[in-house]
Amino acid sequence: MKNIYFKSLIRDIRSSFGRFVAIILIILMGVLLFVGIKSVGPDLTRTAAQHLETSHASDFQITATTGFTAKDRQAILKKMPHAQVSLGNRVPMVEHRKQKNLQVISFDKNDSQDHLQLAAGHFPGNNHEAVIDAQLRKLYPMGTKLRFTSKQLKQTTVKVVGYVTSPTYIDRKERGITTIGNGQLDGFVYTPKTNFNIPADSTMYIRLKQLRKYEPFSDQYQSKSATAAEKLMQILNARQPIRQRELQQTALVQAKARLAAQGQPVPNTAAIDQQLLQQIKLPKTEYILNQRSDNPGFSDYRSLAERIDAIANVFPVFFFLIAILITFTTMTRMIEENRKEIGTLKALGYFNHEIAIKYLLYALITATIGTTLGILIGSKALPTVVFSILKQQYIFTDYKVAYYGGPILLATGAAIFATVFSALYVLVKDLREKPSTLLLPKAPKAGKRVLLERVTPIWSRLSFNHKITYRNIFRYKARGILTILGIAGCTGLMVAGFGLRDSIGAPADIQFSQLTKYQASVTLKSGQDAVKLNSVSQLLTDASTVQSTLPVHSEQVTLKQKGTTKQTATLMAADQAAKFDAYVTLRTPQQHKLRLTNAGAIISQQLAKTLAVQTGDTITLRTTAGQRYRLKVAGITENYLGHNIYVMHAYLTKQTAKAVPLNTYLLKTKVMTPKQEHRLTQQLLDSGQVLNVNFLSKQIKLQRTTTKSIAPVVLIFIVLSGTLAFVVLYNLMNINISERERELATIKVLGFFNNEVTMYVVRESIIFTGIGILLGFGIGHLLLQFILAQASSELILFPTVIHWSGYVISAVMTIIFSLIVAIVTHFKLKHIHMIQALNASE
Structure with a gap:
């Protein structure tokens, strides 16, 4: 008995090897990405922790x-x-x-x-x-x-x-x-x-x-x-x-x-x-x-690990859900195709559990192979790829990779659910039926008029083949919805991947090109008299690369509200509100213009969110010297990096009840080379009145370096999403052909040429692909928003940015995969054995 089942199982695998491999690949990629990305963050922190301890x-x-x-x-x-x-x-x-x-x-x-x-x-x-x-x-x-x-x-x-x-x-x-x-x-x-x-x-x-x-x-x-x-x-x-x-x-x-x-x-x-x-x-x-x-x-290292963890809580989960959906569908359709065999075995007197063993073994084999390979590659190979790139940035030479029980158990459970449970679900339903019912093929859905037929001017102009296509689309709604969801999910994953690439670097781009409009700041030594300050001002005026300057008061302050963690912010006070607008753009997150007044302070959006305050509330600040004072929140400004507080100099003087020095110059400069920046810095420091010179170009460079560090993870998302899209399209097309083999043989007998038979199926796929791509754009945007909300922290906010190239590449990749699948489908349809297909139910 066992030998017979084993031979039958091997025969089924050989006869539909493409489907067998497709199920394994889908499970493998789902487990690989889920376990792999879930492992990268902990591996990063584990590696650093071990290095710091040793x-x-x-x-x-x-x-x-x-x-x-x-x-x-x-x-x-x-x-x-x-x-x-x-x-x-x-x-x-x-x-x-x-x-x-x-x-x-x-x-x-x-x-x-x-x-x-x-x-x-x-x-x-x-x-x-x-x-x-x-x-x-x-x-x-x-x-x-x-x-x-x-x-x-x-x-x-x-x-x-x-x-x-x-x-x-x-x-x-x-x-x-x-x-x-x-x-x-x-x-x-x-x-x-x-x-x-x-x-x-x-x-x-x-x-x-x-x-x-x-x-x-x-x-x-x-x-x-x-x-x-x-x-x-x-x-x-x-x-x-x-x-x-x-x-x-x-x-x-x-x-x-x-x-x-x-x-x-x-x-x-x-x-x-x-x-x-x-x-x-x-x-x-x-x-x-x-x-x-x-x-x-x-x-930055901790932030990198946390961002990857945040992404891992969303992207791989959605990826895995698509993999489960397709695997579940494939397994149920495979058993439905074997109704005749199940009916025959029941008629011969086999018990239900004996019949079910083969299909459960098939499910367990695919789940075991896919899960095992996914865990091995995900836990070992994927983090190693990321680490090999990060070695260029961090001093760790020996990255530690490990197996983490939580993600592995979740992935294994999901893979078994998608295969074994789906097999049980169909088997329980089919095994309740009588052998005579199972031996007969399921009656095809009855054809009926579709809504488009009622639009006579359009319907009358459609060719016969197109009319068949639209009728089939509405006739098999479940198949169409599944195909659209599969394509939309994969396209959405690619769009979200490209969006991650664009959004991770966006905070620095927006912050330093749209909001912070000065290029450098010069911090003066404390206790300088007017004559010495004028000498610094004259140096800046004489510098050919400096276009304009603005004196402000700047210092680091700490804030703590009840129920929140302590935050550090840069306080900046200006005595010329109109001129300050040329150096710092103040606008609400809804893009409404703001301006400094004596009514209170304007604080950055992430600081407001972290402290749980809004316009009209009061915040308490503490200086490095230990002084405490309160400021009223007059507005909340768009900001992406760090915490900032902007206030009028007169208002700050009133609140602190002491003289507040203008201790910093904001500089607007021409485009400067590193050598020019160094030369100007040296001239200012040589004056003896300047404590520090900070060019924002260094911060921009640092942010870009941080962005590059997460790039390999994003690239992996995109590649695996594209691969999943291809496998999903191929698998759905296989299901479509296997379900309709008798129907396709019939139209071949009726005299349809090979190209016409191919288009009979592919035309539906083209429509589903188009709808899936458009729906995928929306899914990708929503998915990206959710990921970025998780990845944003107290000190950095990621805006949702997807360049047009992300949409185009995602759509083109999906279309190319569809074309490849269509070509493969064409050759498969050419080799359909018409007589065998038509006699399959006899």
Whole structure:
């Protein structure tokens, strides 16, 4: 019995091998994309997490304006005994040979944190040696002498003896900002700690044991890290007055030593000591804490993983639903075609469960092969393809891929549902019928007049073949709806894929071409008098590349509403509303013009959404100096990157109750080359009045780099969607032919030529394809909107953008696939055995 069923099963597979392969391919692609894309995001975070742990990356990096001592370290360890605390130095310097801004960092081979990974060469063995950022290998060949003029180094000329990567900089290109040069760091250098000529260490590195149990990109880690950061700052703030007294005592000792060296009498009373202290200007001790998420490239990497996760929650699911629909239909139609065989077996006395075994085995075989291949390729090959491209951007050389139970179980369950359940559904229905009923073919649907026939002027002008086509379309509505939905779904997937390609890069394009109309900003040092500010203004006026300037007040502020997370925003205050319009376009998300007034602040749309406020509400801001004040929301402006608050200078002065300096110039410039930007930056910094110069071209470049990182995932979507479209069209056409083989043989007997027989079927397909493509455009647009809503975050909003080329390519690809299927169909129809088909029911 088993042998007979096995032979029968093999015969069925051989006789309809195309259908067998098509079912496997559809399941394979559905599982592949679902499991594969669902794996990419977790694999990305898992890879980074493992690298950060093996490198013992620090959780916090704290800098102090007056440096740290061993007592500061002990204060942390006393309150947090399980912490690892290291002290070191980080100083931005200009390397004069190549004029590059480099972060010079102290190297200690015994340090327990932030282990460097050696790419070539060896670590420095003395103060004359250094290792450099591996990204600067071409610029600084092995053995190059780096020249610095800083008095903070004992040996200002050091030799490159190796290239390294650092867990602090996971992005190969992004190095962060600095207060020297053009404001952008070009790389980093490590030289022995003994080479630094600094009285107190500038940086404290902290790694907490209690954070090791959390994945570094998870919300739990972020929450626990924020709590730990607050505790660290409380400890250090408690140390602040003690540190000030230590500095005073040191300064007092130094002052007395200078007096003694000059041969002057050294005072010994406390009163005179106080007089000496008043003559010494001591810097105020301030602490700046950076969490791991503040490191260059870290947030972008996390954002990349989150975007892929968000896309994976929508795109593959819709893809899989189409695959399930087509698989379900194919399996049910296959069993319906075998009604005669089922009836024969029932008539011979076979039990229902014995008859069902063959079809359930067929379903299980296709589901098992398709699912297994889909899981293997999806979990291993697809993420590897993505990672091979991302290696160019991130320092991770060993990407970790894994099998994730959740997506695999969902995909397996769906594949079994689409095959086994569909087989059971039809078998239960058919096996209830009598053998005599099953042995007879199902009566074809009765022909009837269609609505188009009532439109006589059109109907009378149609040819006989066209009339047959329209009657068949309305006669077999279920088949037509299925075909249209299949084509529309696949076209929609391709449209959404092209839309993702266009929309991911749209925030930067719209932000910097339509909304932010200035090209650079110049931040002035605090406490500048009018004469010095005028000198900067004159420099800008004399610069040939600068077309116009606008002085504004700009600063970073934080906001926190009840029930929301803390947000950081750029506050910008202008004293000329009309002129400000030429530098920043303020408009509502509905494209209505806005203008600054003294009625309140205009805030960006994502900030309003995150804080859950609307026009008329009040927001509370906190400055870096700790001052709090409130602003009324007068409007909400369109914005795609970051959080911004725009306000009139007079209104801000009134709300803060203090003088607000115009500390920034916004620049509108001509198109500038990188060399011209560097030259202007250097001129401004050399004036001594400018703290930082920021050209937006660097932000645009960074955004484009981020966009490129997600491009491979989008390309995979498009390719697989196109492949699915082809398989779906082929499978639906096969179903159509197998269902109508007797009908097609009949018209061949009636004298229809081969081309006419082909067009008899293909003409319907052309109509369904046209309707499916148009419907697919709408489905693709809706699908893209849903995906982008998931992918958008607090700091970035993705507008729905689909260029006309996306629609055209999707339509053309679908049409080409339809033509290929039509050609294949033509050859299949030529080989229909007319007599055998007509006698099939005998």
